[in-house]
Amino acid sequence: xxxxxRENLVERLIKWGYLTKPQIIAAFRKVPRHExxxxxxxxxxxxxxxxxxxxxxxxxxxxxxxxxxxxxxxxPGLRVLEIGTGSGYNAALIAEVVGRKGTVVxxxxxxxxxxxxxxxxxxxGYGWVKVVTGDGSLGYEEGAPWDRILVTACAPxxxxxLIKQLKVGGKLGAPVGRDYMFQTWTVAEKRKEGEIVITExxxxxxxxxxxxxxxxxxx
Ligand code: SAM
Numbered sequence: 001x002x003x004x005x006r007e008n009l010v011e012r013l014i015k016w017g018y019l020t021k022p023q024i025i026a027a028f029r030k031v032p033r034h035e036x037x038x039x040x041x042x043x044x045x046x047x048x049x050x051x052x053x054x055x056x057x058x059x060x061x062x063x064x065x066x067x068x069x070x071x072x073x074x075x076p077g078l079r080v081l082e083i084g085t086g087s088g089y090n091a092a093l094i095a096e097v098v099g100r101k102g103t104v105v106x107x108x109x110x111x112x113x114x115x116x117x118x119x120x121x122x123x124x125g126y127g128w129v130k131v132v133t134g135d136g137s138l139g140y141e142e143g144a145p146w147d148r149i150l151v152t153a154c155a156p157x158x159x160x161x162l163i164k165q166l167k168v169g170g171k172l173g174a175p176v177g178r179d180y181m182f183q184t185w186t187v188a189e190k191r192k193e194g195e196i197v198i199t200e201x202x203x204x205x206x207x208x209x210x211x212x213x214x215x216x217x218x219x
Contacts, residue, residue: 005046018066027096036089083136084152088117107136137211159213
């Protein structure tokens with residue numbers, strides 16, 4: 001039943017053009033979104049919409065996650081840093097694509113959510129993903145440089161530490177903008193040290209990235 005709902009969602013995302021790459025499609029087919037939603041999400045688990053996960057945060061809509069993953073050209077073996085773990089669902093999808101030869105580290109500022117994500121990842125077979133509690137606007141220096149950095153909360157601009165921690169040839173995706181209404185999914189490619197090429201991929205709506213290089217908590 002849930003498998004069929006998941007398959008229907010994947011078919012819709014393919015039909016609408018959000019999913020195109022075979023490895024990303026396979027990950028969406030495999031990772032059980034309902035396992036990452038408090039209470040399982042009922043009939044909404046495989047609807048294309050964001051859902052609450054507690055602490056005022058959300059698990060993103062599947063079509064938005066598809067845009068994030070497709071624009072970053074995720075592929076097996078990459079070292080990926082995610083900022084904004086939330087439920088852990090996006091981290092599990094990334095893990096499914098990069099595989100055990102790759103690396104996935106995800107940073108969450110709210111400890112209760114980091115713990116929730118750890119449990120979800122372990123239960124679904126992605127316990128090897130490293131979940132770190134901290135301010136992801138500063139990146140995660142210990143594992144740098146990263147092939148890919150995926151930010152799932154909106155900042156006024158791409159945090160400088162993340163650009164520094166990106167490998168030459170690497171790509172970073174982040175929602176950039178002023179508030180919920182004016183955000184753009186932005187991809188930064190580091191062509192060489194000091195040369196960053198920015199492309200924009202349409203409007204989006206994310207919770208704020210709160211931290212030293214994001215918004216202040218009282219903004
Ligand atoms: N990727 C998540 C998932 O699959 O469920 C959804 C992420 S939710 C849209 C954004 C998350 O970013 C929230 O859990 C929020 O607490 C977190 N966040 C906000 N500011 C942060 C920061 N400076 N460092 C790390 N996480 C942050």
